[in-house]
Amino acid sequence: MDQTVRWMRAALQEAQRAYEEGEVPVGAVIVYGERIIGRGHNQVEELQDPTAHAEVLAIGAAAGFLHSWRLEGATIYVTIEPCPMCVGAILLSRLDRLVFGAPDPRFGACGSVMNITESYYPLNQKPVVVGGVLQDECSLLLSSFFRKLRKATKST
Numbered sequence: 001m002d003q004t005v006r007w008m009r010a011a012l013q014e015a016q017r018a019y020e021e022g023e024v025p026v027g028a029v030i031v032y033g034e035r036i037i038g039r040g041h042n043q044v045e046e047l048q049d050p051t052a053h054a055e056v057l058a059i060g061a062a063a064g065f066l067h068s069w070r071l072e073g074a075t076i077y078v079t080i081e082p083c084p085m086c087v088g089a090i091l092l093s094r095l096d097r098l099v100f101g102a103p104d105p106r107f108g109a110c111g112s113v114m115n116i117t118e119s120y121y122p123l124n125q126k127p128v129v130v131g132g133v134l135q136d137e138c139s140l141l142l143s144s145f146f147r148k149l150r151k152a153t154k155s156t
Contacts, residue, residue, distance in 0.1 A: 004077075007031050008101060008133045011077040014041040014054060015141055021046060025141045028054035028078040030062040030071065030095070037074065038062025054078060055086035059093050070094045072125070079138040081108035081131060087116045090127060098127045101138030 007029055014027025018041035030038035040057030044050060055078050063069045075097035076090060081104040090098055098117070100110065109116045110129050117129050 003034075004099060004130070004133055007036075007075070007077040008079070008099065008138075010036060010039075011054075011079050011101070012134065012137060012141065014039055014058075015079045015138070018042045018054070019141060019145055025145045026054045026078065026080050028058040028076055030058050030074050030076050032062070032066070032071075032074040037065040051085065053083070053086050055082055056089050059089050059095075063093065072096060075099060076127075077133075079134075080104050080142065081110050081112055083107040084109040084114070084116060091117070091125075094125055095127050096125075097130070099130045099133050101132070101134050102142060103131060103135075 010029045011027040014029060015025040018027060019025035023042040023045055027041045029036045038058040038061035040054040040061060042054050043052040043057065055076060058076065059071065062071055062074060071093045074095055076095050077099045079101045081100045081102065082090060087109040103112045105112050107113060110131060117126055
């Protein structure tokens with residue numbers, strides 16, 4: 001199995017955890033070498049913290065693992081195109097590569113709504129960005145969650 005697909009499947013497992021917890025199903029893993037060093041899934045509702053996005057939580061875990069905020073040499077895999085806040089965290093943590101599944105037409109900051117990773121912002125290091133990995137699976141989990149949420153809202 002292609003390593004990119006392998007790691008995206010791990011991010012999808014994190015997204016499934018979010019789904020089961022009633023959170024928007026987004027998952028992220030950070031890989032350094034051939035090892036996951038950080039995991040996260042959305043926990044905004046559980047923690048009542050608007051910054052508790054999968055990417056931010058995975059970055060925090062990876063930084064703790066490495067005992068460094070500099071995550072050079074690592075790749076983040078996330079099931080949806082990151083929002084501006086998460087792209088900012090990815091850039092500031094110096095991740096080498098960003099791989100995402102589904103594009104986000106509402107908040108995507110890697111080309112869908114805006115492209116912070118390619119903006120004029122003078123950064124020393126910009127990650128390589130790859131989108132569309134397991135896009136259909138990532139999109140299906142999100143659409144299933146929102147369909148279920150709309151159905152629950154209609155019945156109340």
